[in-house]
Amino acid sequence: MCNLTLCVLLFLAASSSSSCPVHCVCETTIVNCVNQGLxxxxxxxxxxxxTLNINGNDIRNLNNESFPSPLEHLTSLYVSGSQVEQLNTMVFANLPSLRFLDLSNNIIVHFSAEAFSQDNKVEVLNLSRSLYNYSYVGVFANLFKQSLPKVSHLDLSNNKLVLLPEGTFTGLLDLTVLDLRNNSLVSIMNGTFQNRALEELDLRDNALKDLPNGTLADLCLIPDLRVRLAGNPWRCDCNIEDMLIWLKRYDLVVDKLKITCSAPAGLKHVSLLQLKQYQLPCTYTGDLKGVLETSYVFLGMVLALIGVIFLLVLYLNRKGIKRWIYNIRDACRDHMEGYHYRYEINSDPRLANLSLNSDV
Known part of the structure; x- marks a missing residue:
């Protein structure tokens, strides 16, 4: 009896150990396969x-064969720094309990809008340093609109994003934390931030020079919002006047004391909050001479193009123009001959009498 019990225990132990994949370390329900060249x-x-941690591998393609059977209890998936390029349709369909997904530090080129099932429960999505090229942000915009209704934390930092497509975050109704640090955003479109649940918005270290009035109004409508704006090259001229009033009136920006001017030169490194409205210049600081020279060159090119087109039209219609000139010449000749004939009649009395007799 004792031998039978021992055999059963050994069998269970062997079964348990065999369920852990090769090159991985399993601790209770956590599987670590970090830096294994998978x-x-x-x-x-x-x-x-x-929990599955496969950071630091070489898994370029994630598809529906990546998780062939349902894993009902998997809640956290780490795939950071694994050279991921493709995430295909229904890749996460067999992970119904997935709530945390880390895809940071990859080179994602394609992310299917149908990668998740419609009833997915993903709450935290880390896409920091994950875009191969900022032009692919449109793919993520479609993903956010259609497939991630439960996401509350979204990290898009360090992706060199220049612009956010219109309505990028409108589908994320539960979004509370949005990290857009260290991108290259040059402007924020009106209506970009209308998520009423948003609590943390990080826009530090981008390329923003001012915020449009529509964006300022949208941010004011979010009740518990905290915004970070430091580290942008703010241009302190009259275009930023409304933003200055907004900063002084509301306490949404937690780092507003760190917001400094990058231009014009006379206000560089000056705290924006220290300025009065009348101190914001509206003068043109560009190279006016260069602009005028460029304008003259452009005008000359336009006139030259018009001249070439005119000559081309003349060339293509040369026969018609020639015929038109001949017609005018003949008409003028006939007219002049009529005048000449009348002149000869009037100057010769005999012809004049003959003309009168012929009229009778």
């Missing part, structure tokens, strides 16, 4: 797994 998701994964 090219795909290790298989088979334990059925009771709750």
């Amino acid at each position: 090219r795909s998701i290790p298989q088979p994964l334990p059925k009771d797994i709750t």
Whole structure:
């Protein structure tokens, strides 16, 4: 009897150990496969797994074969720094309990808007340093609009984003934390931030020179919002006057004391809050001479183009123009001959009498 019990225990232990994938370390329900040079998701994964960490591998393509069987208890998935390029349709469909997804430090080129099931529960999504090229942000915009209704924390920092497509975050109704630090955003479109649940908005270290009035109004309508704006190259001229009033009136910006001017030169490094409205210049500081020279060159090019087109039209219609000139010449000749004939009649009395007799 004792031998039978021992055999059963050994069998269970062997079964338990065999459920842990090769090159991975399993601790209770946590599976770690970090920096193992893996090219795909290790298989088979334990059925009771709750956390999978496959950071630092070479898994370029995630598809519906990456998780071939349902993992009902998996809540956290780490795939950071794994050279991920493609995330295909329904790749996460067999992870119904997934709530935390880290895809940072990858080179994502394609992210299917149908990568998640419609009833997914993802709450935290880290896409920091994950975009291969900022032009692909439109793919993420479609993903945010259609597929992630439960996301509350979204990290898009360090992606060199220049512009955010209109309505990028409108589908994220539960969004509370949005990190857009260290991008290259040059402007914020009106209506970009209308998420009433938003609590943290980080816009530090971008390329913003001012914020449009529509954006200022949108931010005022979010009740518990805290915004960070330091580290941008703010241009302290009359275009930023409304933003200055907004900063002084509301306490939404937690780092407003750190907001400094980058231009014009006379106000560089000056705290924006220290300025009065009348101190904001409205003078043109560009190279006016260069602009005028460029304008003259452009005008000359336009006139030259018009001249070429005119000559081309003349050339293409040369036969018609020639015929038109001949017609005018003949008409003028006939007219002049009529005048000449009348002149000869009037100057010769005999012809004049003959003309009168012929009239009778």
